[in-house]
Amino acid sequence: MKKLLTILCLLLLSPCSYSEDPPLDIDYSIISKTITNNAVALRERALSDNLSVDIVESLTTEVGPRRMGTEGDKRAISWALEKFKELGFDRVWTEEVLLDRGWVRGEAKAEILSPYPHNIVMTALGYSVGTNGDLVGEIVEFKTFAELEAVPEGNNLKGKIAFVSYSMSDFKPHPSQPSMGGYSEGTKARSRGHVTAAKRGAEALIIRSVGTDSNRYAHTGSGYGYEEGVKKIPAAAVSAPDAILIQNILKRETPVIMKMNMTSEIIGPKKGANIIGEITGREPSDQYLVLGAHMDSWDEGTGALDDGAGVGAMMAAAAFIGQMEKRPKRSLRVLLFAGEEIGFYGVNDYMKKHKGALDKHVLGAEADGGGGRVHTLIPGVGETALLVINEMHKLIAPLGIVLSNNNNAKGGSDMSVLGEAGMPALNFSQNSNDYFKYHHTPNDTFDKIIDEDMRYLTAAYSTIFYLAAEMPINFRH
Amino acid sequence: MKKLLTILCLLLLSPCSYSEDPPLDIDYSIISKTITNNAVALRERALSDNLSVDIVESLTTEVGPRRMGTEGDKRAISWALEKFKELGFDRVWTEEVLLDRGWVRGEAKAEILSPYPHNIVMTALGYSVGTNGDLVGEIVEFKTFAELEAVPEGNNLKGKIAFVSYSMSDFKPHPSQPSMGGYSEGTKARSRGHVTAAKRGAEALIIRSVGTDSNRYAHTGSGYGYEEGVKKIPAAAVSAPDAILIQNILKRETPVIMKMNMTSEIIGPKKGANIIGEITGREPSDQYLVLGAHMDSWDEGTGALDDGAGVGAMMAAAAFIGQMEKRPKRSLRVLLFAGEEIGFYGVNDYMKKHKGALDKHVLGAEADGGGGRVHTLIPGVGETALLVINEMHKLIAPLGIVLSNNNNAKGGSDMSVLGEAGMPALNFSQNSNDYFKYHHTPNDTFDKIIDEDMRYLTAAYSTIFYLAAEMPINFRH
Numbered sequence: 016m017k018k019l020l021t022i023l024c025l026l027l028l029s030p031c032s033y034s035e036d037p038p039l040d041i042d043y044s045i046i047s048k049t050i051t052n053n054a055v056a057l058r059e060r061a062l063s064d065n066l067s068v069d070i071v072e073s074l075t076t077e078v079g080p081r082r083m084g085t086e087g088d089k090r091a092i093s094w095a096l097e098k099f100k101e102l103g104f105d106r107v108w109t110e111e112v113l114l115d116r117g118w119v120r121g122e123a124k125a126e127i128l129s130p131y132p133h134n135i136v137m138t139a140l141g142y143s144v145g146t147n148g149d150l151v152g153e154i155v156e157f158k159t160f161a162e163l164e165a166v167p168e169g170n171n172l173k174g175k176i177a178f179v180s181y182s183m184s185d186f187k188p189h190p191s192q193p194s195m196g197g198y199s200e201g202t203k204a205r206s207r208g209h210v211t212a213a214k215r216g217a218e219a220l221i222i223r224s225v226g227t228d229s230n231r232y233a234h235t236g237s238g239y240g241y242e243e244g245v246k247k248i249p250a251a252a253v254s255a256p257d258a259i260l261i262q263n264i265l266k267r268e269t270p271v272i273m274k275m276n277m278t279s280e281i282i283g284p285k286k287g288a289n290i291i292g293e294i295t296g297r298e299p300s301d302q303y304l305v306l307g308a309h310m311d312s313w314d315e316g317t318g319a320l321d322d323g324a325g326v327g328a329m330m331a332a333a334a335f336i337g338q339m340e341k342r343p344k345r346s347l348r349v350l351l352f353a354g355e356e357i358g359f360y361g362v363n364d365y366m367k368k369h370k371g372a373l374d375k376h377v378l379g380a381e382a383d384g385g386g387g388r389v390h391t392l393i394p395g396v397g398e399t400a401l402l403v404i405n406e407m408h409k410l411i412a413p414l415g416i417v418l419s420n421n422n423n424a425k426g427g428s429d430m431s432v433l434g435e436a437g438m439p440a441l442n443f444s445q446n447s448n449d450y451f452k453y454h455h456t457p458n459d460t461f462d463k464i465i466d467e468d469m470r471y472l473t474a475a476y477s478t479i480f481y482l483a484a485e486m487p488i489n490f491r492h
Numbered sequence: 493m494k495k496l497l498t499i500l501c502l503l504l505l506s507p508c509s510y511s512e513d514p515p516l517d518i519d520y521s522i523i524s525k526t527i528t529n530n531a532v533a534l535r536e537r538a539l540s541d542n543l544s545v546d547i548v549e550s551l552t553t554e555v556g557p558r559r560m561g562t563e564g565d566k567r568a569i570s571w572a573l574e575k576f577k578e579l580g581f582d583r584v585w586t587e588e589v590l591l592d593r594g595w596v597r598g599e600a601k602a603e604i605l606s607p608y609p610h611n612i613v614m615t616a617l618g619y620s621v622g623t624n625g626d627l628v629g630e631i632v633e634f635k636t637f638a639e640l641e642a643v644p645e646g647n648n649l650k651g652k653i654a655f656v657s658y659s660m661s662d663f664k665p666h667p668s669q670p671s672m673g674g675y676s677e678g679t680k681a682r683s684r685g686h687v688t689a690a691k692r693g694a695e696a697l698i699i700r701s702v703g704t705d706s707n708r709y710a711h712t713g714s715g716y717g718y719e720e721g722v723k724k725i726p727a728a729a730v731s732a733p734d735a736i737l738i739q740n741i742l743k744r745e746t747p748v749i750m751k752m753n754m755t756s757e758i759i760g761p762k763k764g765a766n767i768i769g770e771i772t773g774r775e776p777s778d779q780y781l782v783l784g785a786h787m788d789s790w791d792e793g794t795g796a797l798d799d800g801a802g803v804g805a806m807m808a809a810a811a812f813i814g815q816m817e818k819r820p821k822r823s824l825r826v827l828l829f830a831g832e833e834i835g836f837y838g839v840n841d842y843m844k845k846h847k848g849a850l851d852k853h854v855l856g857a858e859a860d861g862g863g864g865r866v867h868t869l870i871p872g873v874g875e876t877a878l879l880v881i882n883e884m885h886k887l888i889a890p891l892g893i894v895l896s897n898n899n900n901a902k903g904g905s906d907m908s909v910l911g912e913a914g915m916p917a918l919n920f921s922q923n924s925n926d927y928f929k930y931h932h933t934p935n936d937t938f939d940k941i942i943d944e945d946m947r948y949l950t951a952a953y954s955t956i957f958y959l960a961a962e963m964p965i966n967f968r969h
Contacts, residue, residue: 076740079610086609132563133556133794136934230707231793231935256937260794263553263938316708317610317737457613458708460733461740 045406050485054410054478057335061474067331068469070098071324071386075317075461082314083354083361084117084285091310092288095326095351099292102334104349106293112353112364117285118142120314121278123233123251127261130269135261136254137221138233138315139279140205141357142240143250146277150249152176152218154261154271160203163211172217176273179204179222180258183451198451201225202236209250210242219275220250223258228452231256235313235455237357249277287311287353289361292330294337296346296484303346304483305438306333306476307362307381307430309355316459320450322428323461324469325382326351332476336484343484345377352429355383362429366436373436378483378490380441380476381430385454386464387446388471389416392479395424395440396490404441407482411475419444439490443475522883527962531887531955534812538951544808545946547575548801548863552794552938559791560831560838561594561762568787569765572803572828576769579811581826583770589830589841594762595619597791598755600710600728604738607746612738613731614698615710615792616756617682618834619717620727623754627726629653629695631738631748637680640688649694653750656681656699657735660928675928678702679713686727687719696752697727700735705929708733712790712932714834726754764788764830766838769807771814773823773961780823781960782915783810783953784839784858784907786832793936797927799905800938801946802859803828809953813961820961822854829906832860839906843913850913855960855967857918857953858907862931863941864923865948866893869956872901872917873967881918884959888952896921916967920952 041051074094081091092109099107118141125135128151139145155175157163163179166172181204186197204211204222212220224234233252241247253261264271290310293303308325312318333347354360369376378396392411394404401422408418424442425434434440448468453459483490518528555571558564569586576584595618602612605628616622632652634640640656643649658681663674681688681699689697701711710729718724730738741748767787770780785802789795810824831837846853855873869888871881878899885895901919902911911917925945930936960967 072740076737076744077608079608131554131556229939231933231937232708256935256939259939260553260937263549267553456708458733460706460708460737462706462733462736 041409042406045403046482046486050482051410053339054482057339057481058410058474058478061332061335061477062470064335065466065470066334067327067473068464068466070327070330071319071464072461073098074323074326075319079317080314081310081312081318083287083311083357084114085314088287088311092290095290095310098330102330103294103337104292105295107291109288109290110365110368112287112289112361114285114287114354114360117282119280119282121145121280123277125253125273125275127264128272128274130267130271131264133260135257135273136231136233137251137275138235139277140250140252141235141237142281143209143238143277143279144247144281145279146219146249146275148276150219150275152273154178154265154273156180156262156265160208163204163208166215168214170216172212172215175217176219176221177208177212177217178261179208180262182223182255183225184227198225205236205252206239209238209248210245213246213248217248219248222252224252224254226255226451226454226456229255230452230458232456232458235315249275249279251275251277287360289353289365290351292349294333294343294347296344297342298344300345302375302377303348304377304480305348305350305379305430306480307350307352307379307426307428309361309383309429310351311354311356313356313455315457316453317461318459319461319464320385320459321454322355322383324386324464327469328382328473328476331473332480335477336481343481345484347480347484355429359429359432362432366432373433373438376433376438378439378441379426379430379433380443381426381428382443382472382476383428384445385448385450386469386472387448387450388468389414389443389445389475391417391419391444393419393424393442393444394422395426395434395442396422397439397492400439400488400490403486403488407479410482411478414471414475416475439492441479445472518886519883522880523959523963527959528887530816531959534816534958535887535951535955538809538812538954539947541812542943542947543811544804544950545941545943547804547807548796548941549938550575551800551803552796556794557791558787558789558795560764560788560834561591562791565764565788569767572767572787575807579807580814581769582772584768586765586767587842587845589764589766589838591762591764591831591837594759596757596759598622598757600754602730602750602752604741605749605751607744607748608741610737612734612750613708613710614728614752615712616754617727617729618712618714619758620686620715620754620756621724621758622756623696623726623752625753627696627752629750631655631742631750633657633739633742637685640681640685643692645691647693649689649692652694653696653698654685654689654694655738656685657739659700659732660702661704675702682713682729683716686715686725687722690723690725694725696725699729701729701731703732703928703931703933706732707929707935709933709935712792726752726756728752728754764837766830766842767828769826771810771820771824773821774819775821777822779852779854780825781854781957782825782827782856782907783957784827784829784856784903784905786838786860786906787828788831788833790833790932792934793930794938795936796938796941797862797936798931799832799860801863801941804946805859805950805953808950809957812954813958820958822961824957824961832906836906836909839909843909850910850915853910853915855916855918856903856907856910857920858903858905859920859949859953860905861922862925862927863946863949864925864927865945866891866920866922866952868894868896868921870896870901870919870921871899872903872911872919873899874916874969877916877965877967880963880965884956887959888955891948891952893952916969918956922949
């Protein structure tokens, strides 16, 4: 902003001054002038400090992929403990999380055998069984998950590979539907397709990757697991270009025969951990604000966008607050959850362990939408606290953030489990940038992080959580 | 244009008419009105007919990868013969091309062992030897090929993996340098790095992929082969994100140890073929115009942009001319060359077989720049023919094409071999679109073709070659 003003002044070639003061319309009876000034200084620091990016670089370079229960996950836990300390968090600990079953991805190879031989880029969906050697079958296409469901249960798909070709990009948003509609629709087959297909006799399920790109990567993702009494069939995603290729072959109306070989394997239980870093507030209290992200990633990329960006933004936002002249009034707790990708293992364990202390969680939010800027702040707080949120928002409005009229935020991602249980929450809706091009693919790597956007993201969290930490507000409903 | 005029008329809300007639400034003493009208009709047909795209779809779907000497190449030859006939070419034949050595790509796996374990996306450079089991070495970075060359020959790189990290995108064009400068610089290490590194004792060469993307694909490409008396070391490209990752690890100043395993293998001789389709002109003559593209592709994508687009544009452009009411005066020969990617095998063989008939090649051009539109027509003809080219250009100017002041075109790609030998030539410089993001990667697939751009590309070739076929011009120098 300041730079822009300077440039405008230069362009106008006229004497010109601008104030460093915060917006004039802040109601200082709600947020004091000192706190307001501090918040502005903090925001500007966050906008010029690349710490959040450096954290993502460190995590993706020194750790990389970190699916829960893997060696990478163990390294991520050590990394986080060390990073929290380095950043000045004064209480740092882990809470063990049990994972009832591990999973080995193995390799996924596929080829069209006829009518035209082609290698197919495919990846196993999370927690799929393998093919137990080569699996050969005729591909039968279903344009949507509903089309697959419409096949009567029984043996109609015996010997067949069910292929749900739905493309997330084809989703036509309806004013009443959220923009994530295409993703939601795509994940139906991703999460339930293998059970639905198995009930109809299919030998395997393949889906077009749930993503918006046309790169030749398959997007992995998690299913709901297998159902008792239903045959466990392999489930995999093919890349968008391969899905299009298969559709173009199918248009020629020959039977299309595919060979798949997946060595995925469900294995015994594993352990992971939620990693927690606290900056203790200056006033004695057992209350804290919670900033969440998830530490686990999928295993083919280095988890830069999903959710290295969240880890970087939250660690940096809290660290900036902790590094201010005065420590914040209330404590800040950064929660790095285990096993979000494979079914909210970390947050569910956290809820079990901390459900008696839910009222000590003053306000929470999670960053799990990549490295894009925030465009909308959605509150989920008591009616009386809305007035305060309204004033707080004015201090992040210069970041291009609007305040939603809704008051139904649950905190996002893992944090929504706490939000649903009654914790006051905020959702920081982000520009998705190219999130759905990269996420859950080998292409989710550090070079996709846009530095300036990450600084804007971090500034939003930092400013709001500083204000919430300083002000003796009860955000509860 | 017509649509645009209609829209303008509607916007002006006034009576308005426009003529279907060609531009008024055509010199009808050079190109007759009838030929001009035919050329315009042909251009408009090409702009509205998706044939070139359909051909690329057919080639990439029914054939796919087709590196010279492979099974895919054999299928491509059959496909082309059939397609030529289907499109009305009346003389269709192949000319066998010998390949002195075949090559099996095999698999390329790589991982950083320390300080941080990472899988690395890598692909063998064409005609590299394999690693003969695991090859483990310390990575030594050279920012440019010149830096590697600056190491004295001998054993300085003993036990090391030489890594040339040059990024094509870093190239800063100088007004005097062609825009392809970054590609040229990048291909130095790609073509000669393995020999240069081996002379300095290195165990292997890796390069940052020569491309403009930050996708996690490695770009393959061909080297100049091995040198007598110099150790044959493996040569591979890593993806841009992996190159960046390795650089970021190296910045931490620990020795970075990599393990590579490549099962590439140079094998015995193979055979391929140039595939030739002719539309015989209506006047008896043994002269012909030549439209070139290369049939071979790299083997990880389906070769849609490189050079499916060229094949589609040239087959369609000639077919459109052949389907006109009157056959063209001169014959048109579409040449689909073998083995361009691996060293101009096809065109070199063609030159050997046809060098006595070079004067029968009236004018030639090759399309090997992806599916983008033409922006500049560069002549390479006799001074007297320039006048005619000037008039011909007016008929493709509405496609957004300018005429270059240079007169040094050799025809492009394979065709330049004929151009260098004296054949009059034209270069149709194309917008590269995202060509260097995709080319030589698994991501070079049909979905990257932009239909409208392909129609513009085809219209340019079709219009110019129709004119050249109808007019009794000697294009020679």
